[in-house]
Amino acid sequence: MRTSVRITYPEKVLFPDDGITKADVCRHYETVAPLMLPHISGRPVTMERFPAGIGKKGFIHKDVTKGFPAWLERVPVERRDEKDPGTVNYALANDARALVWMANQNSITPHVWCSRVPRLERPDVCVFDLDPPGDDAKALRAAALAVRALLDELGLPSFVKTSGSKGFHIVVPLDGEDDFAASWRFAHGGGAVLVKRHPELLTQEFIKTDRAGRIFVDTGRNGAGATFAAVYAVRPKPGAPVSAPCTWQEIERDAVGPRTFTLGTIADRIAAVGDLWSGLENERRSLREPLAALEAMLTEDDWKESMAATTRRPKSRKSDQKTS
Numbered sequence: 001m002r003t004s005v006r007i008t009y010p011e012k013v014l015f016p017d018d019g020i021t022k023a024d025v026c027r028h029y030e031t032v033a034p035l036m037l038p039h040i041s042g043r044p045v046t047m048e049r050f051p052a053g054i055g056k057k058g059f060i061h062k063d064v065t066k067g068f069p070a071w072l073e074r075v076p077v078e079r080r081d082e083k084d085p086g087t088v089n090y091a092l093a094n095d096a097r098a099l100v101w102m103a104n105q106n107s108i109t110p111h112v113w114c115s116r117v118p119r120l121e122r123p124d125v126c127v128f129d130l131d132p133p134g135d136d137a138k139a140l141r142a143a144a145l146a147v148r149a150l151l152d153e154l155g156l157p158s159f160v161k162t163s164g165s166k167g168f169h170i171v172v173p174l175d176g177e178d179d180f181a182a183s184w185r186f187a188h189g190g191g192a193v194l195v196k197r198h199p200e201l202l203t204q205e206f207i208k209t210d211r212a213g214r215i216f217v218d219t220g221r222n223g224a225g226a227t228f229a230a231v232y233a234v235r236p237k238p239g240a241p242v243s244a245p246c247t248w249q250e251i252e253r254d255a256v257g258p259r260t261f262t263l264g265t266i267a268d269r270i271a272a273v274g275d276l277w278s279g280l281e282n283e284r285r286s287l288r289e290p291l292a293a294l295e296a297m298l299t300e301d302d303w304k305e306s307m308a309a310t311t312r313r314p315k316s317r318k319s320d321q322k323t324s
Contacts, residue, residue, distance in 0.1 A: 033096035042116030044090030164235035
């Protein structure tokens with residue numbers, strides 16, 4: 001390793017079916033750092049850690065208050081939950097050393113905010129996360145292209161990446177002048193328009209059993225404190241898939257799927273195409289006119305139904321309501 005981080009137990013196997021070790025994961029993050037850092041620096045990071053490898057249950061880690069190196073850059077964020085007030089000190093991945101250090105904590109996936117310090121209340125990306133119920137590549141491709149078509153109609157650029165899990169992440173670069181309320185309303189309204197236009201293909205139903213085989217347009221990544229898997233992040237799935245940029249032409253040709261790129265193939269991919277998101281910074285847009293245009297496409301009843309779908313939650317079973 002070229003960074004100064006000492007890798008502890010580098011031989012630890014984190015992907016048991018593939019023999020992929022902690023050292024392999026650390027090496028990946030060190031290698032992709034030059035491409036990854038421009039997209040994630042300044043964003044609060046939530047680590048998805050798997051101390052015993054992905055064959056065992058992992059956990060989400062946000063607060064890095066104690067037991068962490070003094071050089072690790074952090075940002076304090078006040079909790080919004082009145083029932084659980086306090087401060088969360090999020091790590092920032094501002095250099096390769098920080099990325100490798102996180103991987104050394106058995107953090108396979110860094111999840112990042114849609115905003116950056118020092119303007120954490122002003123998102124600079126808006127994310128549409130397509131979550132299909134199965135492996136219908138044709139339906140997923142149609143869904144992704146439907147999102148792009150709507151964004152094109154609204155005059156907005158869009159960048160796409162594989163999720164490394166089940167779907168695609170479609171990102172709109174923002175100028176950082178609008179707050180999270182505007183970004184969330186835009187994404188939510190966009191989801192509502194998409195469902196209205198493609199009711200057999202898409203849904204905003206939060207409850208999986210209510211989706212009836214349709215693809216979930218998840219716009220919940222756009223609230224303050226919400227996260228999405230960082231670009232070039234490894235995902236905790238067999239084969240160590242990587243959430244990597246792709247082109248719209250590849251989507252159209254069905255040349256890529258959600259798990260096409262892996263820890264074992266990403267280096268060759270980058271050597272062949274470079275960073276497909278390198279122009280994202282130059283395409284930032286305001287949401288004000290697109291949001292106004294979007295709202296004109298929806299009736300009050302459309303908004304009500306959309307809100308109801310995304311806020312419905314499963315009914316608690318009686319056994320769940322018992323107190324000990």
